Each structure stands twice: as structure tokens, then as C-alpha cells.
Amino acid sequence: MANRNGARFLAAAAGSVLAQTMADLELVIADDASGDESRDIAAGLARRDPRVRLLPLAAAGGAGAARNAAIAAASGDWLAVMDSDDLMHPERLERLLAAAQDLGADAVADDLIHFGEDPAAAGRTLLQGLAATAPFVLDAAMLLACEGADPSLPAFGYLKPLIRRAALGALRYDTALRIGEDFDLYLRLVAAGARFVVVPEPLYLYRRHTASLSHRQSVAGVTAILAAHDRFAAAQPNGGALGPLLAARRRNLERMLRFETLVARIRAGQVAAAAGALVRSPRLLAGLARSAADRVRRRAAPPRAGELRLVLTAAGGGAGAAVPPPGPGQLALVVPGRPPRVGFPSEPLAPLASRLSALAARHVLHVTGATPETAYVAAMVPPAAGDAPAA
Numbered sequence: 001m002a003n004r005n006g007a008r009f010l011a012a013a014a015g016s017v018l019a020q021t022m023a024d025l026e027l028v029i030a031d032d033a034s035g036d037e038s039r040d041i042a043a044g045l046a047r048r049d050p051r052v053r054l055l056p057l058a059a060a061g062g063a064g065a066a067r068n069a070a071i072a073a074a075s076g077d078w079l080a081v082m083d084s085d086d087l088m089h090p091e092r093l094e095r096l097l098a099a100a101q102d103l104g105a106d107a108v109a110d111d112l113i114h115f116g117e118d119p120a121a122a123g124r125t126l127l128q129g130l131a132a133t134a135p136f137v138l139d140a141a142m143l144l145a146c147e148g149a150d151p152s153l154p155a156f157g158y159l160k161p162l163i164r165r166a167a168l169g170a171l172r173y174d175t176a177l178r179i180g181e182d183f184d185l186y187l188r189l190v191a192a193g194a195r196f197v198v199v200p201e202p203l204y205l206y207r208r209h210t211a212s213l214s215h216r217q218s219v220a221g222v223t224a225i226l227a228a229h230d231r232f233a234a235a236q237p238n239g240g241a242l243g244p245l246l247a248a249r250r251r252n253l254e255r256m257l258r259f260e261t262l263v264a265r266i267r268a269g270q271v272a273a274a275a276g277a278l279v280r281s282p283r284l285l286a287g288l289a290r291s292a293a294d295r296v297r298r299r300a301a302p303p304r305a306g307e308l309r310l311v312l313t314a315a316g317g318g319a320g321a322a323v324p325p326p327g328p329g330q331l332a333l334v335v336p337g338r339p340p341r342v343g344f345p346s347e348p349l350a351p352l353a354s355r356l357s358a359l360a361a362r363h364v365l366h367v368t369g370a371t372p373e374t375a376y377v378a379a380m381v382p383p384a385a386g387d388a389p390a391a
Contacts, residue, residue: 002066003042003084004032009207010041012383016087016205018049022094028074029084030055030066038084064173064181071172080162081182082204089203089379096162096199103135105197106167107189109159113353115360115382116208122382123358125202126154128350132200140191141245143183148248157183160204167194179217180225187232201339202353205382219264222257229253259287305362312369312377314338331359335369335377356381 001017003010010029017027029042031054039056046052055069071079078100080093092110100108112126129152138156146153157180171188173181190196233246258277262284265274278284311332333355336347359365360382367378 001027001029001082001084002032002063002070003029003034003038004060004063004066005034005036005038006084007034007036007038007041009085010038011045013082013084013086014042014045014052016090017082018045018051019090020088020093021091022097025051025093026074026076027052028055028070029053030057030070030073032057032062032066033060061175062178062181064177065175067181068172068175071168074165077165078162079165079168081160083160083207085207085209086160087205087207087383089205091376091379092203093162095201095203099135099199100162100164100197103197104195105164106194107161107163107186107196109138109161109196109198110204111200111202111350111353112158112160112204112206113202113357113380113382114206114208115357118208119361121208122361124354125350125357126158126206127198127200127202128348128354129154130200131348131350132198133346133348135197135199138186138190138196138198140187140242143187143190144242144245144249147183148250148252149245156198157186158206159186159198160206161186161196163189164194174228177221177224177228179221180228184225184228184232191232191236200348200350202349202380205380207382217256217260219257219260222253222260226250226253226257255283259284262288263291306364307366308359308363309366309368310356310359310381312367312374314369314371314373335373338373338376352377353380360384 001013006013014027014029017025027045029045029052031039031042039054042052042054046054053073055066055073057066057069067081078097080096082088096108096110099105111128114124114126115122138159142153143156146156159182168189169192171185171192174184177184186196229246229250233250236242236246258281262274262277265277307329309330311330312335313332314335314337333352335352336349356377364384365381367381369375369378
């Protein structure tokens with residue numbers, strides 16, 4: 001777990017790791033020269049639980065450098081990557097490890113449930129558009145396609161995998177990258193022959209908030225990604241099968257760089273230079289329009305609607321099928337059967353997880369349920385806009 005100035009969410013993130021049903025683990029927190037209370041929080045966690053180790057880094061080197069330090073310090077045969085503002089389902093590591101062993105995977109990742117302070121960030125999962133009910137292999141072609149040739153694919157670079165240390169070998173995060181470092185590592189990992197399997201269970205809760213770095217691009221950031229892309233492309237055999245996909249991704253990165261350059265010029269008040277860029281590339285206007293629409297959408301998000309008691313009932317109905325509310329301030333949801341330890345649901349779980357995320361964005365949820373099936377689903381409910389997990 002890399003952390004920089006993440007004191008607000010660190011205790012909850014670490015708590016979700018230490019509450020895993022697979023208790024044989026260590027949590028290595030690599031603190032990237034934080035200036036807040038992060039180190040005190042991590043040190044307190046380490047005093048209370050010997051499975052926690054704090055690595056206080058002397059100078060800020062970015063998430064990649066912090067993760068590399070944590071990898072070097074870790075002793076496990078499997079390495080799980082987690083951000084210090086996110087949360088894990090309590091069964092996540094046990095189920096991912098079982099799936100990896102059953103499927104012969106070198107890396108295994110699950111679906112991400114989006115939530116955050118901005119209600120517009122909630123109500124979806126990363127893999128929802130795939131409607132998957134079975135695991136699939138993520139290879140270099142599919143990774144590249146999601147960033148260029150096939151925009152309908154989800155952004156697989158956001159996945160948070162469990163990786164076999166032996167498969168990772170000497171590969172490490174590129175410390176020149178302050179954004180996109182995950183995608184770069186996954187691409188090099190699968191290109192080296194690792195079998196990367198994605199399972200369609202939504203077990204990782206991915207927080208979006210104002211301090212998040214993963215969605216904030218810049219000229220310097222995109223330039224570094226472009227350089228890493230070119231290094232990878234140069235190492236591929238001439239005329240290889242990845243050639244068209246690499247070219248499509250490079251074109252996409254070039255468009256991103258033009259857009260970020262335009263935004264930087266607008267912010268700097270360089271009106272003539274910005275106007276010239278728009279004349280040369282009129283399509284940049286569409287990007288500006290999308291950015292403006294996104295800001296309007298965030299500001300127009302409906303207000304929170306108070307507390308809601310969510311009553312979960314296990315039955316044979318469809319995932320997330322609603323039944324009439326049992327009373328004022330209550331909502332009943334029928335949830336599907338809990339997938340076996342090594343197995344996958346008969347229907348996509350993403351719609352149910354998305355609905356739970358949307359409800360949590362509008363309400364302070366109080367979840368009740370009395371069966372293993374309902375407990376499994378209740379753990380997918382994100383916390384409210386505050387720091388603590390949902391009750």
C-alpha cells in the first residue's frame with residue numbers, strides 16, 4: 001500500500017485489509033514522505049497488529065517508487081496492490097487467491113465498485129459494460145485495445161491485481177510515471193508471458209475524491225506515458241501482432257497530449273496559442289465541452305436524501321430485483337445466491353453492486369440481512385461520503 005498524505009482514509013483502508021478472512025498476510029505501508037498524520041496512524045496500526053509494517057520513505061518519489069519499496073520489503077509469495085484510500089471486501093484476498101490457484105493464473109484481479117464524495121462518481125463498476133459471468137484472460141492485445149483501438153472496453157489499467165511474486169520477477173513500476181504506472185506494469189507483465197485472469201466479482205471498492213491523482217492528467221504526465229509507450233513498442237519485434245494496437249494507442253496518447261497542452265495554455269492565459277491549437281485541431285473543442293459538462297454534472301448532483309434502512313433478502317430472484325419497501329425509510333432488495341469459493345455467479349453482479357453504490361451516494365445506509373448470501377452482498381456497500389465504512 002503506497003500512501004502520501006492519505007491520513008483521512010488510511011485507517012479505514014488498512015482496516016479492510018486486516019479484516020480479511022485470509023488472515024495469513026502482511027500489510028506493508030510505504031509512506032511517500034507524507035506531511036500529514038499518516039505515519040502516526042500507520043505506526044499505531046503496527047503497534048496493534050504485528051502484520052502491519054511501516055516503511056517511512058525519506059523523499060517523495062511517487063506511487064511507483066513507494067510500491068517498489070513495498071515489494072522489496074514484502075515477504076509473501078503473492079503481492080496485492082491497494083491504494084490507501086480504497087477498501088476491500090472481507091473475502092477478497094481469499095477468493096482471489098483461490099481463483100488464481102484454480103485457474104492457473106500468475107495475476108488475478110476483480111471488478112471495482114466506484115464510490116466517492118461526488119455522487120456522480122458512484123453507481124457503476126469498472127467492468128459493468130462487459131456483463132461478464134465467467135473469468136477471462138487479459139492479454140497485451142486487450143490491454144492496448146482499451147486505450148486506443150476499442151474505446152468500448154473498460155480502462156483495465158485501474159485493476160488492482162494479486163500478482164505471483166515469481167511471475168513478477170525483476171519487473172517493477174516505472175518511477176518516471178506519476179500516472180498510468182499500473183497500466184505500464186501490467187502491459188510489461190503480460191508481454192513477458194504472465195497469465196493475467198480477471199474474475200467478474202466486485203470485491204474492490206474504488207474511491208474517487210478531490211485529491212485523487214489517477215484521473216488528473218497533465219502535459220508532463222502524458223509526456224511520460226508516451227515515452228514509456230515508445231520504450232515498450234521499441235522492444236517488440238518488427239511487424240508483430242501488436243503493431244496496429246500500439247499505433248492506435250500512440251495516436252490516442254498524442255490526442256491526450258494536445259488536449260492537455262491546450263488546457264495548460266488556457267490556464268496560463270495564453271489566448272493566442274490556445275486559439276491556434278483549436279484552429280489546427282478543431283476536435284479539441286469536443287474535449288473542452290466534455291470537461292465543462294462534467295463540471296456542470298458534478299455541481300448539479302442531487303443532494304443527499306438522508307438515512308435509509310436497506311433490507312437484504314436471499315432468494316432466487318434476479319440480482320438487485322426490488323420488492324415493495326417494507327416500511328417508511330426502508331428498501332428491500334432480493335440478492336442472488338453467494339458464489340462458491342472457487343466459482344462465479346450465474347448472472348452479472350455488477351448491476352447489483354452499482355445500485356448499492358448509487359444508494360450509498362444518496363443515503364446513509366443501514367444494511368440488515370441474516371444469511372451468508374446477504375453478508376456477502378452487504379460487504380459490497382460503500383461507505384457514505386465520510387471516512388468510515390458503512391454500518
